[in-house]
Amino acid sequence: MGYDKPVPKPNSDTRVFWAGCKDHELRFQKCKECGHVRWPPSVVCPKCYSSETEWIVSKGKGRVYSFVVYHVAFHPAFRDEVPYVTAIVELQEGPHLLTNIVGCKASEIKCDMPVEVIWEDITEEFSLPKFKPT
Amino acid sequence: MGVACLSNYLISYGLFMNSKQLRDKYSIVGVGYTPQGNVPNLTAVSFYLEACVNAILDAGLKKEDIDGLMVYRHFEPLANDTEITPYLIAQHLGIRPSIVGQEANCARGHLINALGLLEAGFCNYVLIAYGDNAFSGRRTFLKEATHGEPEGDNGAFGEFGLVANYALAARRGMHIFGTGPNTWREIAVSQRKWANLNPIAMMSKKGLSYEEYDNAKWLVEPFRIYDACPISDGGRAYIVTSTERARDLKQKPVYIMGIGEYNPSVDVHQSDFMEGPTGAKEAGKIAFTMADISIDDIDACQIYDCFTYTVEVTLQDYGFFKPGEGYDWFKDGRTAPGGDLPVNTSGGLLSEAYFMGLTPLTEGVMQLMSRCGDRQLGPKTDTKKPQIILCSDNGGVFQSNSTVILRSS
Numbered sequence: 001m002g003y004d005k006p007v008p009k010p011n012s013d014t015r016v017f018w019a020g021c022k023d024h025e026l027r028f029q030k031c032k033e034c035g036h037v038r039w040p041p042s043v044v045c046p047k048c049y050s051s052e053t054e055w056i057v058s059k060g061k062g063r064v065y066s067f068v069v070y071h072v073a074f075h076p077a078f079r080d081e082v083p084y085v086t087a088i089v090e091l092q093e094g095p096h097l098l099t100n101i102v103g104c105k106a107s108e109i110k111c112d113m114p115v116e117v118i119w120e121d122i123t124e125e126f127s128l129p130k131f132k133p134t
Numbered sequence: 135m136g137v138a139c140l141s142n143y144l145i146s147y148g149l150f151m152n153s154k155q156l157r158d159k160y161s162i163v164g165v166g167y168t169p170q171g172n173v174p175n176l177t178a179v180s181f182y183l184e185a186c187v188n189a190i191l192d193a194g195l196k197k198e199d200i201d202g203l204m205v206y207r208h209f210e211p212l213a214n215d216t217e218i219t220p221y222l223i224a225q226h227l228g229i230r231p232s233i234v235g236q237e238a239n240c241a242r243g244h245l246i247n248a249l250g251l252l253e254a255g256f257c258n259y260v261l262i263a264y265g266d267n268a269f270s271g272r273r274t275f276l277k278e279a280t281h282g283e284p285e286g287d288n289g290a291f292g293e294f295g296l297v298a299n300y301a302l303a304a305r306r307g308m309h310i311f312g313t314g315p316n317t318w319r320e321i322a323v324s325q326r327k328w329a330n331l332n333p334i335a336m337m338s339k340k341g342l343s344y345e346e347y348d349n350a351k352w353l354v355e356p357f358r359i360y361d362a363c364p365i366s367d368g369g370r371a372y373i374v375t376s377t378e379r380a381r382d383l384k385q386k387p388v389y390i391m392g393i394g395e396y397n398p399s400v401d402v403h404q405s406d407f408m409e410g411p412t413g414a415k416e417a418g419k420i421a422f423t424m425a426d427i428s429i430d431d432i433d434a435c436q437i438y439d440c441f442t443y444t445v446e447v448t449l450q451d452y453g454f455f456k457p458g459e460g461y462d463w464f465k466d467g468r469t470a471p472g473g474d475l476p477v478n479t480s481g482g483l484l485s486e487a488y489f490m491g492l493t494p495l496t497e498g499v500m501q502l503m504s505r506c507g508d509r510q511l512g513p514k515t516d517t518k519k520p521q522i523i524l525c526s527d528n529g530g531v532f533q534s535n536s537t538v539i540l541r542s543s
Contacts, residue, residue: 006289014287039404066306066408069355074274074294083355086293088302088403098403100291106355111309128290 003123005077013041016055021127024119026058028095039095060117061134062091069106089115089131103132153392153424158541160249161380161387163373164193165496166263170368170487171336174270177215178208181265181369182223189371194384195259197229200373202251202260204235204244206490212271223263233257240529242491242536246395248374258375264490265369273365288403296440297362299402299531301354304443306408308356311457315356317464318442319347321477322360322484324470325439329481331471331509336366337485361442363483370489372496377543388502391522392427392539394420402531413535414451414526421537425522429453432539433520434476434501434511435469436494438528439483448526448535449477471509472516479509491527495538498523502542 010018020027030037033050044051067087073079085101087109101109102118115131122128166189168181182205190197208218216222220234233251237243248260266273288294307313326342329335342360350358380387396416402408422428429452439445446460454475455463469477480486480497487493500506501520512519520542527536 005292008287008290018287065406066302066309068298068301068305069352070292070298071352071355074297075289075292078292081292083352084292086291086298088408090406096404096406098288098291098293111306122290126290130291 005122006075007123007126013043017041018126020057021119021129022125024127026060026091026097026117026129027055028058028093029053030056037094039097056093058091058093058095060091060129062089062115062131064088064101064109064111064113064115064131065090065096066111067101067109085109087131097129100128100130101132102130108133153420154426156249156253157391157424157426158389159377160252160374160390161377161543162390162499162540163375163380163383163385163387164189164191164195165499166190166192166369166371167334168265168369170334171366172269173267173367176267176270176367178211178218178265178267179216179222179226181267181367182218182263182371183226185265185369185371186223186227186261186263189261189263189373192385193373195373197227199259200227200229200261201231202233202235202248202257203229203231204237204248204260204262206244206264206492207237207240209266209268209273212267212273215267215271218265231257233260237529240534241397242527242529242534243395244491245374245390245495245536245538246393249390249393252374252376258379260374261371262374262492263369263371264492266365266488267367268365268488269367271367296531297357298354300441300443301357302402303408303447303532304441305356307410307443307447310409313443313446313458313460315358317446317461318361319344320461320464321439321442321445321469322347324464324467324473325478325482326485327467327470328476328479328509329485331515332480332486333507335481335486336364337481357441357443360484363440363488366487366489368487368489370492370496372492372499386503387543388499389541389543390538391541392421392423392425393537394418394422394424395534395536396420397534399533401533410447410457411451412447412528412532414448414528414537417535417537418452421539425539425541427522427539429524431522432475432524433518434479434498434523436479436498436523436525437477437482438491438494438526439478440528442484444528445477445482447532448528452524452537476511476515476517479506479511491529491536495525495527498525498538498540502540
């Protein structure tokens with residue numbers, strides 16, 4: 001049985017990020033002018049409007065900024081997953097990333113809890129960055 | 135730096151000074167209702183048309199008078215329905231407005247844009263409307279949020295739209311200022327009591343006890359089903375014109391005393407101020423400055439309530455209570471029939487029906503026109519007879535707020 005959940009749909013802005021995920025690297029744009037690390041990717045820094053950008057690799061560590069527990073499957077491929085946790089992780093470099101928290105019970109998760117990335121290879125093409133408690 | 139600060143100050147000051155000249159200059163003069171709730175076998179456009187025609191009749195206008203038409207965001211058409219556009223509505227209404235508009239992505243600029251058009255002289259009577267057949271067409275939350283397909287890459291993580299988006303914000307609020315289901319239960323139960331006085335509310339005949347709330351299943355935790363507004367069939371419309379023109383019309387006009395809009399815009403997933411302040415804080419400041427009053431002058435509130443938490447954080451950002459004091463403020467029925475500060479007196483989106491920001495705004499208008507039957511504020515509901523009502527419309531996921539202060543004429 002093939003992978004039946006939705007997969008990422010890279011575009012010209014996000015292609016570098018998803019290619020990085022395949023290599024188990026979290027790649028973000030960093031402004032060469034002011035140093036702001038931004039997410040999602042774009043052609044211009046929202047802080048200083050510089051378009052001079054480099055890609056950096058995140059350490060993959062951060063904290064749970066907020067999280068929710070899905071008790072209803074809004075998509076049929078998630079019927080066997082509920083209850084599952086989606087969360088926003090604030091990475092140490094700054095970006096807020098939508099992800100899943102795995103490796104612990106939903107009841108153990110708290111805002112500001114430290115987490116680190118763990119990779120899930122879902123297809124030949126894609127790996128998803130998920131996070132577990134450190 | 136000093137020069138920039140000074141110029142910003144002067145711009146703000148100038149803006150607010152001008153806005154005071156608009157106080158009470160424009161009025162809402164008619165409201166259009168339709169059958170609502172579960173009303174099968176009708177298209178979305180048919181609800182729009184019925185609401186629009188009823189608003190025109192209610193105001194005592196001729197269709198030819200309508201020279202501005204604004205419709206809310208359209209959702210994906212259900213079954214074989216037609217895509218909603220202002221052209222389609224104008225065609226079926228047999229009108230040729232000078233100006234049409236439609237807000238994409240739930241931005242909430244309808245009324246403030248209409249006032250700009252009236253003030254500039256491009257329009258004399260602007261009709262603002264929304265309709266949908268979401269209930270009988272079985273529009274799901276997924277379809278509502280994303281036209282049926284997960285947006286961008288979020289679906290890969292099982293993240294599907296609005297319930298979870300607002301729940302993320304609510305969870306952050308729980309962490310930062312200590313709110314939670316105990317507060318939201320008060321909101322859900324109080325609004326249900328208002329709906330029980332409103333014969334056209336979807337939940338008119340259904341009570342809601344604390345126990346039912348507590349025992350309800352989780353939807354997306356921390357939200358239970360009673361924290362989320364149900365979808366509905368139906369439509370709603372209203373007409374805005376100058377107060378001068380309003381004096382010749384059928385209904386007692388309701389003055390727009392103050393209005394403000396603010397768009398924080400940041401997607402909730404990237405927001406680093408998820409617990410607030412929402413756009414209500416800045417929009418509220420602008421509206422209160424124009425009206426030249428304070429929150430102590432507010433007799434009742436009609437607050438956009440897609441979720442219970444939305445009501446709490448919106449009132450908090452207006453300054454009715456300090457962050458985290460919501461539970462003490464809402465408890466003992468402060469906002470329920472008989473309370474000091476009635477909120478969402480039709481039942482709101484949670485318990486009346488979902489017509490975007492038209493559910494709260496039109497209820498504010500109808501209350502000030504004294505046309506609300508058993509739920510009428512005043513002696514009938516053991517509440518203060520209202521002179522001034524604060525209305526709030528919120529779009530996106532706290533990305534857009536429109537605050538309107540209404541006053542009876």
